[in-house]
Amino acid sequence: MSESSKSKSLNLNPSPTLQCKDLHEYLKSRSPQFLETLYNYPTICLAVYRELPELARHFVIRLLFVEQPVPQAVVTSWVSQTYAKEQAKACTTLSELSVWQEAPIPGGMPGWMLAQSFKKNLKVSLLGGGRAWSMSSSLEPDGKARDVSFLDAYALERWECVLHYMVGSAQTEGISADAVRILLHAGLMTRDAEDGSAVITRAGFQFLLLSTPKQVWLFLQHYLHTAERRSLSAAECLAFLYQLSFSTLGKDYSTEGMSNNMLVFLQHLREFGLVYQRKVPQRGGGRGEPGVRPPGAARWHHGRADHPLPGAARAPADAEVRDGRHPVGVDAAPHRGGPDPPVGVREEPLRLHGGGRLQPVPVAGRLRGAAGPRPRGRGAELAARARADHGGDPRRTRRRQEVLEALLQEQLVSPPGRSTRLLSLLANKIVSE
Amino acid sequence: MADDDVPSDSSLLVVIVDTNPNQRYIIEDPKMLTNVLDAVVAFSNSHLMQKASNELAVIGCHFHKSEYLYPSPGKPLDVRQIDGQYELFTLVEKTIKMRLVNLIKSQPQEEKPGESLLAGALALGLCFIARSRRSAIPGLRTSSRILVVTGSADTAAQYINYMNVFFTAQKEQVLIDVCSVDKHLSLLQQGCDITGGLYLKIPSLEGLLQYLLWVFLPEANERSKLVLPGRGRVDYRAACFCHRELLTIGYVCSVCLSVFCKFSPICTTCHTVFKIGGPPIKPKKKKMKV
Numbered sequence: 024m025s026e027s028s029k030s031k032s033l034n035l036n037p038s039p040t041l042q043c044k045d046l047h048e049y050l051k052s053r054s055p056q057f058l059e060t061l062y063n064y065p066t067i068c069l070a071v072y073r074e075l076p077e078l079a080r081h082f083v084i085r086l087l088f089v090e091q092p093v094p095q096a097v098v099t100s101w102v103s104q105t106y107a108k109e110q111a112k113a114c115t116t117l118s119e120l121s122v123w124q125e126a127p128i129p130g131g132m133p134g135w136m137l138a139q140s141f142k143k144n145l146k147v148s149l150l151g152g153g154r155a156w157s158m159s160s161s162l163e164p165d166g167k168a169r170d171v172s173f174l175d176a177y178a179l180e181r182w183e184c185v186l187h188y189m190v191g192s193a194q195t196e197g198i199s200a201d202a203v204r205i206l207l208h209a210g211l212m213t214r215d216a217e218d219g220s221a222v223i224t225r226a227g228f229q230f231l232l233l234s235t236p237k238q239v240w241l242f243l244q245h246y247l248h249t250a251e252r253r254s255l256s257a258a259e260c261l262a263f264l265y266q267l268s269f270s271t272l273g274k275d276y277s278t279e280g281m282s283n284n285m286l287v288f289l290q291h292l293r294e295f296g297l298v299y300q301r302k303v304p305q306r307g308g309g310r311g312e313p314g315v316r317p318p319g320a321a322r323w324h325h326g327r328a329d330h331p332l333p334g335a336a337r338a339p340a341d342a343e344v345r346d347g348r349h350p351v352g353v354d355a356a357p358h359r360g361g362p363d364p365p366v367g368v369r370e371e372p373l374r375l376h377g378g379g380r381l382q383p384v385p386v387a388g389r390l391r392g393a394a395g396p397r398p399r400g401r402g403a404e405l406a407a408r409a410r411a412d413h414g415g416d417p418r419r420t421r422r423r424q425e426v427l428e429a430l431l432q433e434q435l436v437s438p439p440g441r442s443t444r445l446l447s448l449l450a451n452k453i454v455s456e
Numbered sequence: 457m458a459d460d461d462v463p464s465d466s467s468l469l470v471v472i473v474d475t476n477p478n479q480r481y482i483i484e485d486p487k488m489l490t491n492v493l494d495a496v497v498a499f500s501n502s503h504l505m506q507k508a509s510n511e512l513a514v515i516g517c518h519f520h521k522s523e524y525l526y527p528s529p530g531k532p533l534d535v536r537q538i539d540g541q542y543e544l545f546t547l548v549e550k551t552i553k554m555r556l557v558n559l560i561k562s563q564p565q566e567e568k569p570g571e572s573l574l575a576g577a578l579a580l581g582l583c584f585i586a587r588s589r590r591s592a593i594p595g596l597r598t599s600s601r602i603l604v605v606t607g608s609a610d611t612a613a614q615y616i617n618y619m620n621v622f623f624t625a626q627k628e629q630v631l632i633d634v635c636s637v638d639k640h641l642s643l644l645q646q647g648c649d650i651t652g653g654l655y656l657k658i659p660s661l662e663g664l665l666q667y668l669l670w671v672f673l674p675e676a677n678e679r680s681k682l683v684l685p686g687r688g689r690v691d692y693r694a695a696c697f698c699h700r701e702l703l704t705i706g707y708v709c710s711v712c713l714s715v716f717c718k719f720s721p722i723c724t725t726c727h728t729v730f731k732i733g734g735p736p737i738k739p740k741k742k743k744m745k746v
Contacts, residue, residue: 065540073508077463077678084502084669106681144540149501151549153540269542 046074049244051119057258058121062140064262065148066156066269071120072145078102079113082135083122087142087149092126092134156266174299181296182239186231189223199294209245239295246291255284263288267297464599466509467675468588470581471500474606475556476519478569480638481607481661488661492637495665496605497552500526501545502673513584514552516559517577517606519570523559524580525552572608574644575617578632582621585630599676601631601653605668607638612700615643622647633672637661642691642702649690652676656685697725 050058050071061067072083082101086093102110114135117123126136147153169177188198189212203221206212211227214220223231230238243264247257263285270276278289278300292298473496481488496514504510514526528551535547563569585600592598602625625632631653634644640657648655658667674682693702696717707716712726721730 066542069505069542072505078681080506081674081678081682084505084673088666088669101683102681103683109681147540148542149505149545150498151539151541151546155537155539271543 046070047116047120055121059138059140060256060258061261062121062138062144064156064258064265065144065153066265067262068141068145069148069269070265071122071141075120075122076109076113076116078106078109079117079122082113082117083137083145086123086135086137087146092128092136094128094132094134095125096132098135156263169299177299178296181294182235185242185295186238189227189231191222199291201291202294205242205246205249208249209242239297242295255288259285260288267292463677464597464675466507466511466592466596466598467503468511468513468585468598468600469500469503470513470515470584470600470602471496472515472517472522472574472577472581472602472604472606473525474572474574474604474608475516475560476569476572476608477560477563478519479572479607480609491661492605492607492664493552493556495668497549498665499668499673500552501548502669504544504548505542506673511588512548513581514548515577515580515584516556517572517574518559518563519572520563520567521559522573522577522580523555524584525555525559527551528555571611571613572606573614574604574606574608575614575621578602578604578621578625579617582624582628582630585628600629601633601676603633603635603668603672604644605635605637605664606641606644607636608641609639610641610643612643612695612702615695615700616697618643618647622650625651631676635664635668635672637664642693643695645688645690646692649687654679654684655688 050061053061062071072080075083082098085101098114099107099110117135118125121138122141123135123137126134128134144153185198185202185206188203189206203212206227207214207221209226210224211230212221213224215222230241233241247260250257250260259282278286281289289298289300293300473493475489477483477486481492500512500514504512512526513524516523516525526548533547533550533554535543535550537543537546541549581602585602589598589600622632625647630651632644632647632651633653634641634648634655636644636655636657641655645655647653654671656667656671658664671684674684691702693704694706694715695702696706697714698716698718701717703715703717707719708714709716709723709726709728709730711728712723714723714725716724722728723730
């Protein structure tokens with residue numbers, strides 16, 4: 024088991040429960056220099072702003088158009104005395120995220136000043152100016168535009184490929200080596216000692232049972248972790264992800280002017296179903312339907328509406344599930360527009376402008392609700408144990424049946440859906456071994 | 457109002473912009489309308505920036521009609537990125553500018569500009585709020601407010617309409633904020649007082665955006681946390697229904713409560729006949745006929 028122990032030692036997620044940080048926690052864990060580069064992207068500034076606590080947002084917008092440092096006493100005087108605690112918390116949050124810094128006023132008093140890059144780029148995203156991140160203005164209308172339902176189906180299908188691979192079902196096309204590497208790195212899969220193929224781990228099982236947006240966000244977090252090693256700038260990738268999330272669902276954007284690294288990243292996103300790109304005939308470095316499109320302007324559609332990025336764009340139709348606190352929240356909450364979670368990952372599918380319709384809640388969400396008081400780990404344990412067995416021992420067959428039952432029992436009430444199919448595939452696989 | 461301290465999930469802001477060309481600051485310098493409009497657009501986008509679920513409507517109020525500048529009644533424009541601005545904000549800006557041009561072009565040339573139809577615009581805003589509440593998801597906590605940005609003078613001609621609108625807004629728990637760019641508006645100030653909104657007369661037009669962001673951006677439940685301008689003294693004088701003059705002492709119909717400055721034996725609003733013979737000049741003792 025040397026290989027698996029090696030991958031375990033590389034596993035940056037030592038605890039069996041998967042950690043899913045929200046955007047602010049993620050950013051606070053990065054260095055100020057990283058944040059400085061990150062705040063060069065207007066979309067990131069916008070996303071960070073939206074996640075700020077109430078009072079902090081008002082502080083920032085008041086300081087946005089002020090050029091000199093403002094005395095800290097003045098900022099404190101903006102809030103009425105009864106809310107002093109909230110005010111202090113807002114100030115700490117802003118300092119931790121390097122949104123503002125201490126700056127002395129002539130006269131010696133301590134003052135606050137917004138970080139230059141943050142101020143400049145938040146203004147750009149609000150008022151205009153700066154560079155567009157996508158050269159879409161020169162795109163002609165798309166003759167073969169894909170509608171939202173197509174994009175949804177595409178996104179779902181692509182993401183399921185990844186999940187099917189994890190489960191090891193043979194009926195799917197394989198996924199790229201990069202994606203496998205990420206799964207290994209995240210500890211969701213591990214290399215089997217005997218044949219070197221990747222097999223799912225316990226954490227991987229837990230991962231399968233998460234809701235789709237959470238899965239995608241976790242996956243992306245790990246992707247960004249490994250990005251630096253593959254000489255992809257994590258800041259650039261994160262910025263691109265947020266640009267995606269602030270685009271309009273179903274609309275097409277141009278890939279002109281994107282760096283090679285970003286094009287690679289785009290291909291990965293295509294693989295995971297987050298964007299849709301039509302097949303590109305290689306003609307002079309761009310795409311084109313023959314003769315119709317300008318060369319060098321590849322199109323991609325923002326596909327995956329289940330966008331989990333916190334602080335992202337308008338979501339007229341989502342229901343929220345808070346991190347583990349309301350496991351049945353998905354069913355109980357109305358299907359549209361839940362409260363903006365101050366912390367915790369936004370779990371439900373986001374519908375951007377084009378949508379606005381109700382999306383059936385991902386079955387994984389229901390799964391969680393239906394599981395009830397049964398500890399989730401048990402199924403995974405049984406499955407792991409069953410997998411360890413090989414051969415046609417009748418005892419083992421019985422054990423495998425146990426596993427199958429345990430897994431099927433996890434979904435007491437659910438319509439036939441994605442996860443049902445997945446789990447029945449898994450169960451079949453175990454039984455057939 | 458009722459749920460003042462409960463944070464809302466989504467906030468709807470209706471901005472009413474007075475575009476009447478006979479406002480003093482426009483007569484003095486027509487270009488100032490562009491500045492005012494830029495400030496209003498930036499403020500509207502800041503409102504949308506607060507939360508992803510916030511909503512916006514902008515109404516342009518002219519002397520011949522009021523119209524929705526945003527959202528556009530027909531199909532939304534197809535905007536593409538030209539710079540780093542968030543696409544939604546670009547859409548808001550372009551839609552407002554385009555529809556304002558149409559509104560101004562549609563003004564009848566031969567008429568002399570009259571008063572701005574602010575009461576009507578307020579009513580339009582209330583209708584929009586009511587409609588969006590009807591189509592909202594049950595369980596979603598929304599807070600709504602209307603902001604009026606105007607440079608017109610106070611007018612009692614629309615007194616009754618204003619009062620109707622104010623009391624409706626109070627009932628619907630909609631705040632009415634007023635930002636007066638030029639003159640003191642006692643009638644609109646009454647409206648702010650009735651509904652719990654804020655009234656501000658700004659000293660200089662250059663700082664309009666900053667005033668809007670500081671004073672009018674916080675929602676109802678956030679206002680208690682921030683230190684904001686106080687109420688001040690409100691002029692609660694009523695205007696008589698016959699001449700629209702503000703008065704402190706007058707005659708009130710006991711049936712419909714309309715206010716008059718002079719006595720008349722029949723109420724012009726509800727047509728009640730008053731059986732009292734004339735105004736009491738001297739109390740006379742009437743001899744009872746046996």
